[in-house]
Amino acid sequence: MNKLFSFMAGAMCGALVGGVTALLLTPASGSDLRDQAMERWETAKREAQQARSQTRQELESEFERMKSGGR
DSSP: OHHHHHHHHHHHHHHHHHHHHHHHHOSSOHHHHHHHHHHHHHHHHHHHHHHHHHHHHHHHHHHHHHHHHTO
């Protein structure tokens, strides 16, 4: 029983220290972190769409060159 109590006390102290450390070292509030995450997601989506459009244009141009060169 004494070992269980010691373990539980240690776990509680560890959780408390971990929680306080997380609060002190977190660079921004929760809403700020969510806003940053959404901004990064939108940027990634926009860049992926641009890359897709550019690749499509390049492939269509190459296809037209191949098609016209074969005639």
